[in-house]
Amino acid sequence: MEFVKDLISIRDLEKKHIDLILKKSxxxxxxxxxxxxxNSLKGKVVxxxxxxxxxxTRLSFQSAAMRLGAKVLSFEDVGASSxxxxxxxxxxxxxxxxxxxLIVVRHSKEGSARYAAxxxxxxxxxxxxxxxxxxxxxxxxxxxxxxxxxxxxxLNVTLLGDLKHARTMRSLLYGLAMYGASIELVAPKGLEMNxxxxxxxxxxxxxxxxxxxxxxxxxxxxxxxxxxxxxxxxDQYEAEKVQKEFRITGETIKGAKEDMIIxxxxxxxxxxxxxxxxxxxxxxxxxxxxxxxxxxxxMDAMVV
Amino acid sequence: MPLVVEKIExxxxxxxxxxxxxxxxxxxxxxxxxYGARVALMMNVPSKKIGKKDIVKxxxxxxxxxxxxxxxxxxxxxxxxxxxxxEVVEKKIVQLPKELRGxxxxxxxxxxxxxxxxETLFKIENHAEMKFRCFFCEMAFEAKELLL
Numbered sequence: 048m049e050f051v052k053d054l055i056s057i058r059d060l061e062k063k064h065i066d067l068i069l070k071k072s073x074x075x076x077x078x079x080x081x082x083x084x085x086n087s088l089k090g091k092v093v094x095x096x097x098x099x100x101x102x103x104t105r106l107s108f109q110s111a112a113m114r115l116g117a118k119v120l121s122f123e124d125v126g127a128s129s130x131x132x133x134x135x136x137x138x139x140x141x142x143x144x145x146x147x148x149l150i151v152v153r154h155s156k157e158g159s160a161r162y163a164a165x166x167x168x169x170x171x172x173x174x175x176x177x178x179x180x181x182x183x184x185x186x187x188x189x190x191x192x193x194x195x196x197x198x199x200x201x202l203n204v205t206l207l208g209d210l211k212h213a214r215t216m217r218s219l220l221y222g223l224a225m226y227g228a229s230i231e232l233v234a235p236k237g238l239e240m241n242x243x244x245x246x247x248x249x250x251x252x253x254x255x256x257x258x259x260x261x262x263x264x265x266x267x268x269x270x271x272x273x274x275x276x277x278x279x280x281x282d283q284y285e286a287e288k289v290q291k292e293f294r295i296t297g298e299t300i301k302g303a304k305e306d307m308i309i310x311x312x313x314x315x316x317x318x319x320x321x322x323x324x325x326x327x328x329x330x331x332x333x334x335x336x337x338x339x340x341x342x343x344x345x346m347d348a349m350v351v
Numbered sequence: 352m353p354l355v356v357e358k359i360e361x362x363x364x365x366x367x368x369x370x371x372x373x374x375x376x377x378x379x380x381x382x383x384x385x386y387g388a389r390v391a392l393m394m395n396v397p398s399k400k401i402g403k404k405d406i407v408k409x410x411x412x413x414x415x416x417x418x419x420x421x422x423x424x425x426x427x428x429x430x431x432x433x434x435x436x437x438e439v440v441e442k443k444i445v446q447l448p449k450e451l452r453g454x455x456x457x458x459x460x461x462x463x464x465x466x467x468x469x470e471t472l473f474k475i476e477n478h479a480e481m482k483f484r485c486f487f488c489e490m491a492f493e494a495k496e497l498l499l
Contacts, residue, residue, distance in 0.1 A: 056489060058489065135467060136463070136466075136467055137467055137468075154463075155461075156461060156462065156463040156466055157459060157461045157462050157463065157487070157488035157489070157490070158457075158462050158463040158464065158485065158486075158487025158488035158489070159463045161463075161486065161487045162463050162464075162467060162469060162487060176463075176488075177461050177488075178461065179488055179489055179490075180489065243491050247491075
């Protein structure tokens with residue numbers, strides 16, 4: 048098999064696996080553009096099990112599966128499933144494994160997707176396991192960056208926001224380091240990236256990672272933002288101060304490179320000013336659209 | 352004056368335990384006041400190798416792999432002497448295992464292993480720093496954190 052049997056963590060992937068997805072994603076995007084009918088998943092059933100709410104990830108997986116000719120099984124409301132009757136996670140996975148050919152799972156507990164992969168015979172894709180991993184988001188982020196910049200190696204990428212709790216940022220740091228980007232981490236005090244993760248990518252990939260507490264974008268090629276959640280602070284005054292300080296406005300991006308792009312996993316609330324949405328730097332809507340071709344590429348690589 | 356402790360007839364002597372960790376070793380071996388046979392714990396014994404050490408002698412006990420792996424987490428250089436008929440029949444040096452299966456709970460409260468009936472699994476991440484990574488939640492921990 049060219050790809051992995053289960054897609055659980057970015058740590059399981061080598062560069063050749065990611066390269067394969069980047070290449071396939073581009074083919075899928077092209078096929079979508081030309082309206083070419085694809086049927087590599089025809090006759091297959093894809094189950095999307097979202098034990099936690101999700102709009103983008105769930106819908107884009109379902110859309111991607113349908114566009115490859117698969118049928119989709121899903122429960123959207125945990126309240127309407129047997130989970131409320133006390134059924135264990137493991138029983139749900141075993142049962143759904145018998146009903147489908149591929150399982151996409153999102154669950155609040157860290158390691159849940161890995162456990163599901165142990166239980167299921169069919170391939171499992173991690174759609175987010177608590178604060179741990181969200182590998183398909185990372186693949187789509189890497190694809191978006193490569194698509195916009197034609198390369199990843201040597202780019203100056205700034206990751207900004209709550210780097211402590213955002214699983215997206217952890218996986219992305221790993222992926223960027225693997226491809227040799229220079230990474231700058233900017234986070235409010237107390238919400239910095241886990242030291243262990245920084246140490247790991249430095250040791251594994253000899254990555255150039257620097258940490259800062261203020262925003263300086265003059266050298267940045269890609270600015271990747273994530274939300275700073277108010278509920279992370281015990282002091283609401285402090286929360287508002289930090290949110291204001293880390294908000295991206297027209298003023299913040301003054302002096303940035305002409306071709307700097309801004310990415311965001313969405314949903315965003317008020318961390319980006321409306322004038323930035325309208326600027327040529329805003330690339331997050333484009334990024335969200337890439338969810339379809341990238342998830343098509345992933346499922347195609349896993350099932351076919 | 353040297354300390355003289357009677358020989359045991361059959362059982363295990365665990366030597367070169369870092370000073371202060373002997374009690375923890377007894378805890379790992381689940382030895383308490385209800386354990387019927389002879390047990391000796393010597394603390395702060397001078398050692399050429401490690402300065403000061405603890406020694407544990409337990410009669411009538413052989414250690415399974417799980418117990419040896421647990422001891423390795425707090426005493427990675429300990430030696431095990433297996434005694435039969437008052438003779439040392441086997442000498443083993445404890446080594447930090449490559450993986451720990453079912454040895455410890457995952458310290459991450461959000462880890463799925465704390466909610467579902469799963470045997471925990473930690474894989475060695477860094478030998479020199481004695482760090483292990485949970486196979487499920489992917490968090491890395493120091494060996495001593497796994498015994499808390």
